[in-house]
Amino acid sequence: MTEMASNPFTPGSGLYPPYFAGRKREEDIFKKNIKQTIAGTPMHMSIIGDWASGKTSLLKKFKETAEGEKCFVCKIVSPNTDSIAVFVNTISKSIADEIKLKEGMPFFKRVKSKVDKLTGIQAFGFGASIQKEDNLTPQFDLRIGLRTVWNELKEDYKGIVLFIDDLDTITESKTKRKQIILTLRNALMESIDDGVKVMCVVTGANLFEQFEVAHGPLVRFFEPLILGNLNDNEARDAILIPLESSGIKFDPDVIKRIIETTQGQPYYIQEFCYHLFENAINDKVTTAVYDASYDSIMHDIAAKVWNQKTRQLGDTNSKILHIISTGRNTTSQIEKHAGGNFGISAGAVRTALSRMQRENKVKKNGRGVYIMEDALFREYLKTIF
Structure with missing residues (x-):
């Protein structure tokens, strides 16, 4: 080869894959939901998949589709926080920054002036200095902020689409997680009554557990799309x-x-x-x-x-997965090897296995055998202890 051709493959670059393969079903569902949102019946979605399953690439594809339908699109990276106010402020600041970028400062200042006039509402990302009344909540801020922004955008856009990435990383606290997710859901439901055409798409590796902890109906509210591997x-x-x-x-x-x-x-x-x-x-x-x-x-x-x-799995979980990767994959085999080689008690093994099952890190078949479906990661785990 006299001249090296440009490599078309882009692992871990944050760029589109060179060919967007195998997500037609997801694209079709998103297009349907966009059209329903524009028609006045907002539809919300969750994209569920493990690391590197294509969630980010799919969001980029969805962004293209939404912008093609003349929607105002804003991507929000979920903060790691226990605070509902911080979570809402992250959403509002992201929207404000996107308005600056897309519409310019004159438009931004016009929206800011409308936000400033709302009694009780905090900045909603626009730098307002109004004091918040004690009986008002971040949920109210989000609802009124979305309504105000939509009233200014609706002359030029058919809808608003919010992408909230990595929602499952907000907090380790189940109680706070419940409050944060319910706040988002409730504000979006109230926005329907306000005539706001806003659609929210959330992503995460383990969202089902998060939603079940928060409230059963959340699974139905954020229509789940589970990303599997390509055929x-x-x-x-x-x-x-x-x-x-x-x-x-x-x-x-x-x-x-x-x-x-x-x-x-x-x-x-x-x-x-x-x-x-x-x-x-x-x-x-x-x-x-x-x-x-x-x-x-x-x-x-x-x-x-x-x-x-x-490292994120932690020492105990990693050692248990290492044991499973070597073929010792029944509860008794894992307990015996974990105790004899690593000093992990049987109780700690059972607790870890139960938790990793809930988080889809391992599966248990009908014969009581624990399975790790990712063969390459399994091969790697064999080598680390």
Whole structure:
């Protein structure tokens, strides 16, 4: 190859994948909900998926769709906080910043002047200095703030779409989590009565547990979309379509091995293809190139993702998952090995297994065997203790 072609694969870059594969169902549901919101019946959604399952890429696709429907779009990164007021302020400040960016300072000042005139409401991100009355709440602030913003935007936009990313990271406190999520839900429900055409899409890795802790109906209020891995055809498209104009060819056996090894996990596909593309010999990626690249790919994923993931899991959980990864995967086997090798009590093992089941980190089949579905992470865990 006389001149190195640009690598079309983008693992962990925050950019779109080179080909957006396998999310037509999710796109269709979002388009339907956007149209209902614009028609005056707001529909809210939750996108549920583990790390690197494509949540961020899907939000970017949704953003394109919403803007194509002439909606005002604002992305909010959920803060880590126990405070309802801080959570609401994060939403309001994000909206205010987006108005500055998209509409300019004159429009921003016009909205600010309307917010300033509302008795009792705090800044709602617009820098107002009005004192808050004791009987008013962040829920009221959010409701009135959304109504005020919508009344100013509705001449130019058909609706408002809020994307709240990583909602499951707000707080470890179940009580505070319940209050925060209910505040958001209640303000959005009240906004319907106010005629505000606002749609909210929240994302997280473990939102079902969060919602069930908060209130059962929340699962129905935020229509859940669970992101799974790509099927074989979708994964093949994610590999081949970006290569079409690159001049690089992947052997059929290499494509098959990528699909089997990654299990169709979008991030893993990007990571494998990026490295293999870089290591192509004479514009080709053969099984020999695949074999020679495998260890460096695993090392790169570990450095970017798995090392941090095990730290977040904590010592006890990581050791239990390590035991499961080595094939000791019944309760009695795990307890025996955890006690004998790591000094973890049987009670601590059962508590950890129960919690990790709820969080979908492990599953238990009908024979009482614990299973980790992520084969590559399982392979990594074998090596860390």
